Amino acid sequence: MADADRRYTSTVVVDGSDLSRHSGRWLTISWRPYMGDPQMKTMQLAGRSDIVAIGQGTWHMGERASERRREVAALREGIALGMNLIDTAEMYGDGGAEEVVGEAIAGLREQILLVSKVYPHHASRKAMPQACEQSLRRLGTDRIDLYLLHWQGQYPLAETIEAFERLRDAGKIRHWGVSNFDVNAMQELQGSACACNQVLYNLEQRGIDFDLLPWCRHEAIPVMAYCPVGQGMDLLHHAGLAAMAERHGASPAQIALAWLLSREVLAIPKAVSPGHLRENAAAASLDLSAEDLQELDQLFPAPRRKQPLAIV
Numbered sequence: 357m358a359d360a361d362r363r364y365t366s367t368v369v370v371d372g373s374d375l376s377r378h379s380g381r382w383l384t385i386s387w388r389p390y391m392g393d394p395q396m397k398t399m400q401l402a403g404r405s406d407i408v409a410i411g412q413g414t415w416h417m418g419e420r421a422s423e424r425r426r427e428v429a430a431l432r433e434g435i436a437l438g439m440n441l442i443d444t445a446e447m448y449g450d451g452g453a454e455e456v457v458g459e460a461i462a463g464l465r466e467q468i469l470l471v472s473k474v475y476p477h478h479a480s481r482k483a484m485p486q487a488c489e490q491s492l493r494r495l496g497t498d499r500i501d502l503y504l505l506h507w508q509g510q511y512p513l514a515e516t517i518e519a520f521e522r523l524r525d526a527g528k529i530r531h532w533g534v535s536n537f538d539v540n541a542m543q544e545l546q547g548s549a550c551a552c553n554q555v556l557y558n559l560e561q562r563g564i565d566f567d568l569l570p571w572c573r574h575e576a577i578p579v580m581a582y583c584p585v586g587q588g589m590d591l592l593h594h595a596g597l598a599a600m601a602e603r604h605g606a607s608p609a610q611i612a613l614a615w616l617l618s619r620e621v622l623a624i625p626k627a628v629s630p631g632h633l634r635e636n637a638a639a640a641s642l643d644l645s646a647e648d649l650q651e652l653d654q655l656f657p658a659p660r661r662k663q664p665l666a667i668v
């Protein structure tokens with residue numbers, strides 16, 4: 357299953373229309389071996405097809421000078437383990453996380469798919485170019501591969517898209533996308549070049565399974581899951597998840613990540629601890645059986661009705 361192209365065939369209803377009856381627009385993601393590890397699952401994102409489906413988050417990095425060396429080392433170790441997508445934001449550590457990322461990717465820039473996010477209050481024609489320049493300076497690079505609107509704010513989306521596209525035309529960013537957008541906001545982007553929606557999604561918080569994930573699949577817009585291991589809290593202590601992990605000789609976090617990949621969603625766990633990093637990278641090679649997935653559906657049922665989009 358891991359190496360095969362897969363198509364969605366379930367019945368999906370959004371706003372009363374049955375998306376499964378539409379033809380020819382199912383999102384198909386190829387899962388191919390990554391050069392470093394023949395088993396690592398990769399997906400297509402932002403014009404690249406070699407993106408290991410588990411990337412690296414950076415929230416809370418760059419907040420304390422005393423942690424900086426450890427954080428840089430963690431990101432570099434993660435890259436060495438094959439995790440070639442790094443997610444950051446101008447917000448994290450008030451620019452500090454972008455500086456940590458800049459130090460970590462020095463000399464390795466070409467390998468990395470670099471994702472950063474612009475504050476909603478900078479998402480205007482006037483403010484975005486300067487915000488982007490500052491991010492580029494902190495990141496020590498001349499372009500951001502995927503630049504996301506962190507959440508929807510006061511500026512009309514049309515203006516934000518225009519600002520993104522000007523930056524793209526100027527070569528400052530390669531692709532743009534959004535974060536924390538529910539279906540109604542995504543519908544406003546229909547037909548645009550939006551390359552990704554980054555949202556909170558994990559076994560415990562499956563709200564998007566009801567409508568947003570099917571909608572994005574139908575529109576072939578990749579979904580990137582933040583808080584994929586539930587911020588290292590309750591999810592990882594769930595007895596049923598722990599039992600499945602033990603059967604696989606894996607950790608609960610690895611099962612949680614492998615489940616996201618089985619949904620063809622890219623995960624961006626943040627890890628500074630070397631043990632966590634190794635576990636997370638190895639989860640990109642972990643296959644769950646149909647029985648495992650069924651059991652996870654029983655342990656963590658998908659929603660039966662619309663849920664408000666979860667955010668942190």
Ligand SMILES: NC(=O)c1ccc[n+]([C@@H]2O[C@H](COP(=O)([O-])OP(=O)(O)OC[C@H]3O[C@@H](n4cnc5c(N)ncnc54)[C@H](OP(=O)(O)O)[C@@H]3O)[C@@H](O)[C@H]2O)c1
Nearest residue numbers: 413414415582583584585586587588609625626627628629
């Ligand atoms: N777009 C948005 O609005 C938004 C919001 C939140 C987050 N994000 C992005 O998504 C990334 C991930 O979300 P997150 O950082 O909130 O949560 P997360 O990745 O679910 O959890 C991070 C926490 O889990 C621990 N951890 C990581 N791997 C583990 C493992 N294998 N076993 C046990 N614990 C593990 C980490 O510890 P150590 O660090 O000690 O290893 C850290 O404390 C962020 O870093 C950020 O880049 C985006």
